[in-house]
Amino acid sequence: MSTPTLVKFEDALTRYQPVMGLEVHVELNTATKMFCGCPTTFGAEPNTQVCPVCLGLPGALPVVNAKAIESAIRIGLALNCQIAEWCRFARKNYFYPDMPKNFQTSQYDEPIASDGYVDVEVEGETYRIEIERAHMEEDTGKSLHVGGSTGRIHGADYSLLDYNRAGIPLIEIVTKTIEVPGDKAPAVARAYVNHLRDLMVALGVSDARMDQGSLRADVNLSLKPIGATEFGTRSETKNVNSFRSVERAVRYEISRHAGILDAGGTVVQETRHFHESDGTTSAGRPKSDADDYRYFPEPDLAPVAPDPAWVEELRATLPEPPAERRKRLQTEWGFNDLDMRDIVGAGALDLVAETVEAGATPAAAKKWWLGELARTANEQGVDVAALTITPAQVAQIQSLIDAGRINDKLARQVFEGVLAGEGEPEEVVQARGLEVVSDDGALSEAVDRAIANDPDAAQKIRDGKVAAVGALIGFVMKQMRGQADAGRVRELILEKLS
């Protein structure tokens, strides 16, 4: 395969306007599959979560999972879509070994949700992404092609098939064409997918984990000469498994398309595979509008006709949209944009919010989650949300500090104890004997020793150079192994030297 000529991203944008379309598949977190009662647990032994229905055995028939319909409607509402009063499933017919029936039960011209939008923010600018449709379908099985160089079915020595995934409910969300300033296109694409992830998590309808494939994005991209009205030929990039990859795939395809167009070539309409390792894409299956899936209404399933009253009930259950929630919290907390970006970037928004709800100040909550706890998570190689400490415990530790019973330095030891499973913060304080000493008798003796130890500093303070008090406090704290109330120590020193 020849290496494509790439045009520098910035150069490409001087001549071409990128046009994107994003197709996102969301795996719903229903307990059972779309059309049968098989469990949907991730990572089970291959072919253990299957039955005659999801294996497509002769005579078996599908029955719709009501929970999946509910999730689909809630997603549609959250995307500001119209919800169909009546719609049907359709069969998408094509042969492939991981499709048990050799048709996928999907939706065609009657999606459950259509004509919506979401607003995403990039560097303070808001971009409206219009949603064409969101429809329900079943996932296929998973193929593992063994041998051969490409990891794909052609050239493989043999293929292994796992039908555990076959029949897991999916929602496919399709945007209308997205035309934003070219230099923003990669970031907008990323922000959109990120936004959908947040939305799915807030709705509680999906784990929405790109690394586990429960949220999958296909990036359609074409270029048109600046000023042109007609769209160019698009490529469809699959296997884009992280938010960062979405951004990189858009950048790469812009450079690649521009290279072809600059050389007077034509872009081939095809699927392309994204490679995480080097950020490139490679050609997959040629695709054309002539691909004929021979859709027709699924005769084994009754039409879906959600009661409008039920749809309104579901609308009332929608969570606050993530972007609005972020804005609200930012105002409530009095944080600047940078603070918020740090919190969201660290995946700590919910944690900080819950810590504030449990009584801590926003500043304290942010300080611990982005500081001590983010460091610990980093050391352990896990998400900060995966740490074995709750927002309520963080708030308790802060309240111990506020009450003067521990100081920040001792608090670190309390965090350590809670994370090590030594119990609630109060228990850790007791068990480890971490309480600060604010007993004036003990402190007074220590202060006297400090003054005797550093007469120079003492003299400076007597002379009004109060900044020198730090050195004496440090000595006291050291003597008390950190367990002294620093505020009280300062007061005592100043009293004695006044």
Place this chain on the structure above:
Amino acid sequence: MSDLTRFTAAEIAAALADGSVTSVEVTRRHLDRIAAVEGDVRAFLHVDRHGALATAADVDRRRAAGEPLPELAGVPVAVKDVLTTVDLPTTCGSKMLEGWISPYDATVVSKLKAAGMPILGKTNMDEFAMGSSTEHSAYGPTRNPWDTTRIPGGSGGGSAAAVAAFEAPLAVGTDTGGSIRQPGAVTGTVGVKPTYGGVSRYGLVAMASSLDQAGPVARTVLDAALLHEVMGGHDPRDSTSLDMPVPPVVEAARRGDVSGLRIGVISELGGEGFQPGVRRCFEEGLEMLARAGAEIVEVSCPSFVHGIAAYYLVMPSEVSSNLAKFDAMRYGLRVAPEGVDDPSAEQVMAASRDAGFGDEVKRRIILGTYALSSGYYDAYYGSAQKVRTLIARDFEAAFEQVDVLASPTSPTVAWPLGEKLDDPLSMYAQDVATIPANLAGVPGISVPVGLSEGLPVGFQFLAPAMADDRLYNAGAALERLVTERDGRPFAAQAPELEVTR
């Protein structure tokens, strides 16, 4: 004791209940009859002597212990080989599924088992239920017990012939365009296609999902009703199953009273293409019904003339998709393409489908694939669905005027084996009177009404959806009139088969 195989199901049930026979005796007699006449009839693809006798013995034991049992407990039954069974192969008359054993029972089969009915075996059929003669079975044709040089109808020729040949008192069939009623007509048996959704399709290997419906095959209307009651009812595993009780079919079959009943004769069915002998029998049936107090009126259903055309677009379209699963990847026949080293999955799929499917199946897959293709969909599948709506409207209008509709079941009597094999269109035309009911989802029954050239002729009643009981009431009345006219039950007129044992 008289020959138990000549008993109706209701008579067997009564004899079992009063203890004059055991299920083991009844079942063994039928198995013996199968062994004796199968050489001529070839109604069965698989016979389950062991399983049937085990069920019979179990029922006898439970009855002896005083356990209350369902009415048909101990009455043997045959099942068309298109319904899945865990203890017998399910081949659908195809090489594609030769030897395939389902890991689950069809809901209908579970219901037969729950009712304590010994399953004698699985009956022959046109491959995947595609045909009107059972000649399209990959395992050879079934013969008509009235004349073993003739076809038994299809696709359920095996079930109809088994009942007509006294190999089984009852059988389960399936009807997509007439596959229960037309074999019933040409073998002198009673066949019912229930309302679409009245009997579960779970485990019925689909030919055309929106048309398929399982139903009873019997020698009397009452027997059919008794089996219908066992098979019918809501099934949560079938989304198209109606959540309604089975209509009171047994009560209606016992009533059989047509006085004051308005019977509409469909003017579009019964003229051109219908044999004179068939028309004569049908008209005689109408006269008898009129004398018994029925009001006979003529009703026009103008869209019915487009029924066959619409059916041969909708059905193959669904066939092309339903049969896609037979790809050699997970079960069924697998054939390596000739002359290809290291074949791809796609090549194996193609070679296996080529080897596993017969000509009629391939013809319908190709027709359906074409009809659903982009650019043709609206003209073919789309138009056919519109015709379907028009046919349903014709039924609605007709049932505002009459209680039931009537027509000959089939335009001809049984034809000689092989006669229409090379003429698919003439074969398709056999379904002209039965197809409208499938397209509209309404129920239909075929009841023997007389003989033409010594061969049975069927009389069809059609009723509104979920009014299956009307079929049994009208059918039972006609059956009694025919028996009174002939002086003996219709089935008793069948020629004796040469018993080879």
